[in-house]
Amino acid sequence: MAQRIDVKDLDIYYGDFLAVEGVTMTIEPRSVTAFIGPSGCGKSTFLRTLNRMHEVIPGTRVEGSVEMEGVDLYGPGVDPVAVRRQIGMVFQRPNPFPTMSIEENVLAGVKLVNKRISKSDAADLVESSLRGSNLWEEVKDRLDKPGAGLSGGQQQRLCIARAIAIKPQVLLMDEPCSALDPISTLAIEDLIAELKQDYTIVIVTHNMQQAARVSDRTAFFNIAGTGKPGKLIEMDDTSTMFSSPTEKATEDYISGRFG
Amino acid sequence: MSTTAPPTGKARSRSASGRAGDRGMNRIFRLVSTWSGALILATLAAVAIFLVLEAWPAISLGGEELGEQISWFPEDTSIITFVGPLIFGTLLAAFLALILATPLAVGVALFISHYAPRRLAQALGYLVDLLAAIPSVVYGLWGILAFAPIVYPVWNGIAETLGWFPLFEGPAADPPRVMATVAVVLAVMILPIITAVCREVFLQTPKLHEEAALALGATRWELVKTAVLPFARSGIISGAMLGLGRALGETMAVLMILSPGFLYSFAIFQAGQQQTIAANIAAQQPEAPPLGVSALIATGLALFVITMAVNMAARAVVARRKDFSGAN
Numbered sequence: 001m002a003q004r005i006d007v008k009d010l011d012i013y014y015g016d017f018l019a020v021e022g023v024t025m026t027i028e029p030r031s032v033t034a035f036i037g038p039s040g041c042g043k044s045t046f047l048r049t050l051n052r053m054h055e056v057i058p059g060t061r062v063e064g065s066v067e068m069e070g071v072d073l074y075g076p077g078v079d080p081v082a083v084r085r086q087i088g089m090v091f092q093r094p095n096p097f098p099t100m101s102i103e104e105n106v107l108a109g110v111k112l113v114n115k116r117i118s119k120s121d122a123a124d125l126v127e128s129s130l131r132g133s134n135l136w137e138e139v140k141d142r143l144d145k146p147g148a149g150l151s152g153g154q155q156q157r158l159c160i161a162r163a164i165a166i167k168p169q170v171l172l173m174d175e176p177c178s179a180l181d182p183i184s185t186l187a188i189e190d191l192i193a194e195l196k197q198d199y200t201i202v203i204v205t206h207n208m209q210q211a212a213r214v215s216d217r218t219a220f221f222n223i224a225g226t227g228k229p230g231k232l233i234e235m236d237d238t239s240t241m242f243s244s245p246t247e248k249a250t251e252d253y254i255s256g257r258f259g
Numbered sequence: 260m261s262t263t264a265p266p267t268g269k270a271r272s273r274s275a276s277g278r279a280g281d282r283g284m285n286r287i288f289r290l291v292s293t294w295s296g297a298l299i300l301a302t303l304a305a306v307a308i309f310l311v312l313e314a315w316p317a318i319s320l321g322g323e324e325l326g327e328q329i330s331w332f333p334e335d336t337s338i339i340t341f342v343g344p345l346i347f348g349t350l351l352a353a354f355l356a357l358i359l360a361t362p363l364a365v366g367v368a369l370f371i372s373h374y375a376p377r378r379l380a381q382a383l384g385y386l387v388d389l390l391a392a393i394p395s396v397v398y399g400l401w402g403i404l405a406f407a408p409i410v411y412p413v414w415n416g417i418a419e420t421l422g423w424f425p426l427f428e429g430p431a432a433d434p435p436r437v438m439a440t441v442a443v444v445l446a447v448m449i450l451p452i453i454t455a456v457c458r459e460v461f462l463q464t465p466k467l468h469e470e471a472a473l474a475l476g477a478t479r480w481e482l483v484k485t486a487v488l489p490f491a492r493s494g495i496i497s498g499a500m501l502g503l504g505r506a507l508g509e510t511m512a513v514l515m516i517l518s519p520g521f522l523y524s525f526a527i528f529q530a531g532q533q534q535t536i537a538a539n540i541a542a543q544q545p546e547a548p549p550l551g552v553s554a555l556i557a558t559g560l561a562l563f564v565i566t567m568a569v570n571m572a573a574r575a576v577v578a579r580r581k582d583f584s585g586a587n
């Protein structure tokens with residue numbers, strides 16, 4: 001289920017403005033890759049180019065290539081809708097559909113692909129997805145209640161259940177814990193550790209301890225100044241990044257002397 | 260979404276310390292808003308009282324006396340049996356218009372908010388707002404001078420092929436001064452207001468939910484279906500109710516187009532079948548004796564009650580799935 005992503009010389013533009021420059025990296029399957037860096041360095045923007053979610057904003061474009069198992073996601077004839085079905089995303093703020101129940105939320109993506117899923121299959125999928133996101137025990141008796149009625153942490157796990165219900169190859173997480181309390185954060189982090197058995201996970205985080213706790217590989221992005229493009233400074237095994245980074249900027253950032 | 264945090268301790272302590280100027284403005288604001296609210300209620304009550312008082316002479320009299328004293332009053336009818344067909348005609352016209360206009364308005368609004376390129380969307384938005392500002396007499400003129408002369412073959416065609424359905428019963432009248440023509444003109448009239456409301460609501464769909472749908476691999480239509488329409492449901496209903504209100508009370512367009520009748524008839528292609536309350540008041544009032552005016556005001560009272568009932572029903576529909584509305 002999990003697949004690797006190769007990014008080569010990726011430039012990201014907002015109109016004429018070069019936002020992120022020259023990113024080359026490999027994201028390994030069945031592992032957690034963390035993106036860290038100061039605000040505005042382009043790590044979220046870069047994350048969004050991995051499933052073409054940046055295209056939601058008019059005027060954005062990329063140069064370079066993003067390949068998943070050798071297939072260029074930006075190749076001619078590649079439908080962004082198909083890309084997003086392969087590469088799921090969890091956002092900074094939990095965003096269950098407010099008009100849907102818990103169950104409907106989990107099935108929201110599935111219903112797009114497979115309209116005629118049988119009742120029993122749907123029920124099985126709801127249970128397995130909610131178990132997969134460690135939410136089943138908390139909500140199994142109120143699946144028909146609105147998803148928006150859950151706590152923030154539960155909502156975020158519901159969003160993860162919704163994302164994994166369509167069985168993506170890769171799961172992108174854009175600061176998934178930044179709106180959550182420490183206990184919910186811990187729950188999500190535990191969940192990430194479990195999910196990497198099956199998925200390739202990329203997580204953007206502002207929390208260095210979190211990157212150190214959950215990730216196998218860490219990429220540090222930085223920006224030289226306002227108006228300059230963000231760049232990938234360094235990427236290595238998380239343990240190496242946090243103990244003996246090659247670049248001075250990485251060390252400064254990680255040790256808290258910067259950003 | 261818990262974005263609206265309760266007032267923090269800091270804000271509360273500041274208002275408690277109470278700078279004098281701040282408190283003065285606050286008091287003025289409270290007075291103005293309270294009195295504005297009270298004024299609305301008072302106006303509504305005044306209208307209701309006026310209607311009941313003025314209508315009372317006609318309501319209290321029997322059908323026989325009404326028939327004797329008012330030349331155009333149908334023989335052997337009480338005020339209730341007089342109002343009945345008018346209520347029926349009014350509702351028929353308004354609901355037909357609503358059925359025609361609402362899907363179209365939702366489509367236009369969706370095009371403006373989610374499909375059209377930004378430039379075109381803006382231009383279309385202005386255009387819709389302009390349409391809403393056209394006086395109804397102009398729509399009436401358009402209906403009788405431009406639309407009615409060309410629509411007869413269409414009505415006739417429908418009446419001939421689908422005549423078995425009560426609504427489309429033939430023969431179609433020519434010239435088509437009929438309910439179907441009125442409904443189309445009313446639909447055109449209420450289209451802009453419904454579109455404008457829908458567009459505003461669609462544009463307010465939280466980015467968060469749109470992105471959630473897109474990230475699940477939704478196409479543009481699926482995005483609209485999963486994120487936009489459910490969020491906008493109550494807004495669409497509100498827009499439709501505004502349109503319905505306008506259609507219920509519309510006078511000029513109906514008066515100019517419709518050949519009136521006082522039957523409980525669904526035949527929308529035949530002339531002399533139905534009449535609406537507002538158009539009937541406008542048609543009869545200038546030459547009505549005092550008691551006739553009273554009878555007409557009684558029909559106005561009925562229109563007042565219908566409009567209130569429709570609005571309350573709409574509110575109830577909006578409130579029914581409150582938990583799922585996304586307003587929490």
